[in-house]
Amino acid sequence: MSVYETIYKRRTIRKFKQEVIPMEKLKRLVDAARVAPQGGNMQALKYVVINEGKLLEQVFKTITWAGYIRPAGDPKEGEKPTAYILILGDTEIKKEGFDIDAGAAVQNILLAAVEEGLGTAWLGAIDRLKIRGFLNIPDKFVLHTLVALGFPDEVPVIVDTDKCIKYYKDDKGVLHVPKRKLENILFFNNHIN
Ligand SMILES: Cc1cc2nc3c(=O)[nH]c(=O)nc-3n(C[C@H](O)[C@H](O)[C@H](O)COP(=O)(O)O)c2cc1C
Incomplete structure (x- = not known):
């Protein structure tokens, strides 16, 4: 791995x-x-x-x-x-x-x-x-x-999110873990917002 x-x-x-x-x-x-x-x-x-x-x-x-x-x-x-x-x-x-x-x-x-x-x-x-x-x-x-x-x-799964970061279980009991999208956390040089 x-x-x-x-x-x-x-x-x-x-x-x-x-x-x-x-x-x-x-x-x-x-x-x-x-x-x-x-x-x-x-x-x-x-x-x-x-x-x-x-x-x-x-x-x-x-x-x-x-x-x-x-x-x-x-x-x-x-x-x-x-x-x-x-x-x-x-x-x-x-x-x-x-x-x-x-x-x-x-x-x-x-x-x-x-x-x-x-x-x-x-x-x-x-x-x-x-x-x-x-x-x-x-x-x-x-x-x-x-x-x-x-x-x-x-086996929890990652889900991309724009907003809510609260993890939740779906109706099958699978834990979903929201992670903020790369485009929302990554900046280059002086292009920060
Ligand atoms: C410093 C730290 C403290 C945490 N404390 C708890 C806790 O007390 N109870 C708990 O159920 N999870 C705890 N967690 C786990 C987080 O809830 C978990 O990392 C987050 O939901 C993201 O899920 P992931 O680890 O699967 O990416 C903690 C995580 C960190 C980094």
Whole structure:
């Protein structure tokens, strides 16, 4: 699969097969994050793999899924993620400003996951306080975001849009993800509007 094919194939997945993800796959994803570009090459991000039954359920309860279509976009019983990778910022390495570094690192995870046959959802609407509590995360770490993972059990599709960017499910339950058209986001030289 080419890089472009991978980029277009990757969609946020919120419906997963209930198959265990081999630990080697999860390690390879974190290794892909490890070599992402990082400001000042500081590499202040750390990664927690969560794949143990009770913790999976606890993490699941902290997530707000698919805000535009709640609750239709929530994974149901038998569709939940089978692993998570929690992204932490280590404040002993740098105090703040983890967003751009996390963007680069997490995108590596999301794209590498496609090659591994996995689906992902990058999640920001999570209850960080609760997660810190039940995972016993020391204060020196900022809880950045979470990546949900599993073997995908849905195939969302991209649709071009001029206006509404809200994703929706059609009458067959297929998730449609509007993306603004290239002509609406690309400018050349000083022809900007
Ligand atoms: C920083 C960030 C935070 C996100 N947080 C959530 C979230 O909390 N819950 C959720 O269901 N999806 C979340 N998403 C997924 C977006 O809804 C999704 O990327 C968007 O709808 C476009 O779909 P696509 O990823 O298939 O292109 C998040 C995405 C990003 C980049």
